[in-house]
Amino acid sequence: MSSWLKVGNWVKVCEAEDIPLFEGRRTQIKGLYVGVFRTEDGFYAIGDVCPHMGGPLSDGIITGTEVSCPLHNRRVVLKTGEMKDDLLCRVPAFPVEVRDGMVYVDVSVLEEIPA
């Protein structure tokens, strides 16, 4: 773990170059699918499984800082993990940092989620 990173549980997931602009890719951290997205506004990471019917969010279409699920177009806010169409459920959102061309995701939030 690099010393420059803020306190947290940071995991190096891939190279920034691995994810084209306006696309998402699925990665797996501690057994959990995490979607990492590259937007005009930088990188975001959220839980990659749509709460609606389990669609892979990383395969969705990105506009601004939202992604729409490829199965039924449920829209998820990348910054917070909130569902645009359903305020009652959300996916976890993880802080992301890019340093030296590598993408790091802080998964300390996972520790707060009951197993």
Add this chain to the structure above:
Amino acid sequence: MSERLKVAVAGNGIAGAAFVDELLKENPEEVSITLYGAEKVGTYNRVRLSEYMAGAVGLEELGMRPKEWYEECGIDLRLGVRVLEVNTEKQRVSGSDGKSVAYDKLVFATGSESFVPPIPGRHKEGVFVFRTVEDVERMLEATPERAVVVGGGLLGLEAAWGLVARGAKVTVVDLAGHLMSQQLDKTAGIMLRREIEKMEVGVRLGAFTEEITGGGKVRGVRLRDGEELAADTVVICAGIRPNVELAQACGINTNRGIIVDDHLQTSACNVYAVGECAEHEGVVYGLVAPALEQVRVAARCVLGDKEVASYRGSVASATLKVMGVDVTSAGNVYGEEEDSEAIVSSDPLNGVYRKVVIRNGKVVGAVLLGDVSGAPQLTTAVRRATPAEEVVELTLGSATKAFETLPLSDDAQICDCNGVSKEQIVVAITKKDANSISAVGAATKAGTGCGSCKPLIKQILEEALDTPVEEEKNHLCKCMRLSSEDIRGILRERKIRSVSALGEACGAGKACPDCKVGLAYVVSEVNANRHEEERHARHINDRVHANIQKDGTFSVVPRIHGGVTNPDQLRRIADVAEKYGARMVKITGGQRLDILGLKKKDLPRAWEDLGMPSGFAYTKAVRTVKTCVGTDFCRYGVGDSTGLGIRMEKAFENLYTPAKVKMGCSGCPRNCAEATVKDIGVVAVEGGWKVYVAGAAGMSVRAADELATVENPEEVMKVTSAFLQYYRENAEYKERTYDFVPRVGLEKIRSVILDEESGEPERLRRRLREAKEASFDPWEVERQQNKTKNQFAGVIGGE
């Protein structure tokens, strides 16, 4: 016949054509019209000439009338024939066709020409004027890269806009101290300049063009202060010169224009003049609306209604877009007289300027830039010299609110392009049942010029009908309220090749993800597949060329042309299903095989193992051609439906469409391929083939419409190709043929795609071929090279 009033009209421009319309409207049975038009094309809408230049509209959309229209109206149209001589004593005209025609009334609508000042070098190759369709065509053929436009008036800026849209670097040169000095005051002119310079158009003001330099061909322009502007093209837009030579030669009084009185009559008996060739009280009007006002009066006078009809001059006014900036100008915009004052609201940061000029407490002029809300009310106020108090609120910041509440008077001009008043629109609504914006347009021409008055027409409709009027446009991008037609216009005008560039240009697809895939289709179609492919604008199905299933796995359907397969293909399909753990193999309704449950990362290898082309079962594209065994095996077959079906599938495969296109081809009227419930269906009959379109047997069930009966497979290919391309170009995204055809109308579609003489079917087929040439099988191409990094990755990196 003999008692009909013989009217000869010299000139088929806007004024001439409008005059003919007006005569026919009054009393079609009483007149016999001979119409001379020197331009090779008929009447067109000059307001949109710069759009034509930018490629945003075609010739048809310039509002030309088909020849048949003239025939139906009994007009003797002599296109390409110039009037050479008029004998005002004997009342006869002779044309360049060598024929002499007698008239009771003669109307000059000879229009004007570009004024070309005597600049040395003006005859060099690469110097153009900007006025007619032919001017535009000639200019564009020269593919300008660096251009100088001499003249910063309305027409000059229109020309500059067209050139910029075609990718040229443009500098505008004008003698005056600010741009559009006829229509704008200095402050507005300066603000317009700033907006224009943002588009990287150079502007030189107070600049006298000394010489156009170069050998035989233009190399540049030298200004009086010594500056040299390099250019391969020079466009001269130094104003208009009325065409008066013919009138002069007949001994009719002329000054700058043909001098007319309040009845639009010239100094010769029974001879009239209207439009840009006419001069009334010392003024020649170069705008459409005054010409139309003249036409109305002149038509009544010609028909003998002199007492009532009289013309008292026009308030020159216009609301238009100049290089993308909204501008309104009416009457006296300077207000430099000592007793004049002005109400002004100016926001230079946002490029908004609104000014109303007042004299003796009355409104005499208005200029609006950047925000033209309330333009019709203000223009009317100028026309009627309304007391200034009434327009204060409208001019100042509270414009939007005032705009909503201020009622439009009956004589308010709504459509500046065609000079249509509110009253005329209300009459169309109440008396002619025009209940939509397009119906109002058909009845009055309002909104058919530049289209900027459509919101007002909508407002008037809603007031008159007392119900909300449905937005007619089906917005492709709902956030930016842009229809597919708008998007196509923007793409063509700015030569945009990608969804991202489109977003930068107009905001489409930036605010929400709903329309991105639709935009991606339109971008590819308009560019005939020579677009810049961006995977982020595509649904996952189109990024990986397979259909995502509810569990995130994919289904793979290889193409099996016409449903005819062989043991080798079947063996490979079976092997792939086993090797990659397919959860199901299923025979589809389209006569092929679906391998379900493959993982994304396995797709490229599965395609390689299959060695078959993509069936496009995952996207909006040409899907299958279902066939029966036709004459090959069937004892009833009358046509080779298998052969033709395969031929169709091969001709149309790899083409994307607004929504999926399923086809069928049956070898006899028993129709075992169910061709009459397909988007495109073909059925062999004795002696030929019947072609059907717009059938459905899915979410809706609809028997197909019979489009045509043709003799042989060759003809089937021609008709179906033209139909397919017409659908690709005109349907809304996601609109199936069975919605598209009833919406547009079968007769309309027939008139376009079956009329070989018009050349349009062949143009459609040519564009289809062009798109086809740049199409490809994505399984072949992308199994070798990923379009974006990790395109088929299941999971990357991680811990």
